[in-house]
Amino acid sequence: MTNSERKDQPEAATFSVEKRKVSLTINGVKQEIEVEVWTSILDLLREHLHLTGTKKGCDHGQCGACTVLMDGKRINSCLSLAVMHDGAEITTVEGLATGDKLHPVQEAFIEHDAFQCGYCTPGQICSTIGLVNEGKAKTLEDIRDLMSGNICRCGAYNNIVKVVQEALERSRS
């Protein structure tokens, strides 16, 4: 059956897919990717590039599992259209290690046992690095407040806070 025969679905008859080429530097590699205009950065990473480290939790900017660094700043990739960020530099959890050597924040998550199921962890790690870059967290209370955009349903918060504290101390030394 062709679209024009589907009289019960008038929307489908007028449906057209608009695509664009987007140029992004992802984990240091410049790439040109053609996506539908409604593709989020999150879907681009996971579905087009198969970088599935970045997680889709709520897809509404409430859980923080999709947090990546865009031009050095942490953002919710689920609420970002790829076509609006042509030319951007994106770092995901896959881009943090140097060869087999983990990023210090990744190591600290293991050392402090800062996760159970691990689903929120890539977002927590990117958010921690973003928080350190921002340089606004001074107290324990600041850390808790500034990490509140990353939900952990296993409740590993106490140990996540220890990781952030350590990352801040390292950045100062």
Next chain:
Amino acid sequence: MRPFSFTKAGDIASALKINSETEKAKFIAGGTNLLDLMKFDIMHPKHLIDITGVALKTIENTEDGGLRLGALVSNADTAYHEEVEKRYPLLSNAILAGASAQLRNKATNGGNLLQRTRCYYFYDLTTPCNKREPGTGCSAINGYNRLHAIFGASEQCIATHPSDMCVALAALEATVQVTGPNGDRSIAFEDFHRLPGDTPEKDSNLSEDEIIISIDLPPKGFSENFTYIKNRDRASYSFALVSMAVGLEMENDTIKEARIALGGVAHKPWRNKEAEALLENKKATKENFEKVADAIINGAKAYQYNEFKIELARRTVVRALMQAAKIDK
């Protein structure tokens, strides 16, 4: 999300032109609220006009000694801007009380003003909502209305405005500069948002074909005596039950001018200027603050599940004024 077409506008003139020539178009900048609402199928524009490429990204001094906040500056860059922190700490605190660090990095100042209510029924497509679909009815009035308005509501809608930033802007008496096909105009902050009345689908007095250019802050920033209090169900990343922005101009222990704006209680940031005037040339005492608090809650109307907000608002007025005046008892 429903399919849509997309254009990136190079400047404001072309953004306005594309908008006038395209059916069901919508401007997009940070996207943190609009894309969320599109995913829920609450808003369904057929065309998005990306305005992030136009030049509204600076914070600069105005000729009258105030500060102009570009509409496309992010909430985070505004809150942490040196001049905002120094001259308008009330605004900085209010912005940082809202959303999460990730959202503040993307959300823009113009978009903050235009964010839509967090009424559960507005988000629930299976229930009637006059704001989402005019004429279908309000599910909140006789529903679960814990988050809802105690001031200025109508039979059509009892939703609240969710912004923290806007509560501070109401207290600071900012001006919103906008532009559209008919030229530029200035909107006083108190006239920017609307009460629901019979048209709850309209949140603000900005026309569909207008763009916010900047938010201008007047010179007076109340940087000596101010506070922003946000009462909510958890300590962070949660919408306000009752929030409050207070700015005081003081001479020793006498109040010359008081600004008190409430959030989470109405369809717009709520002020009661007659009540504020009760503090003019009065001593900063708990007793005087309690009188103002009583005047502010006078006329409040609760629904089944939000009666607690009236007493919470009264106590918060007293506490906020004491914090701003820096008195303990």
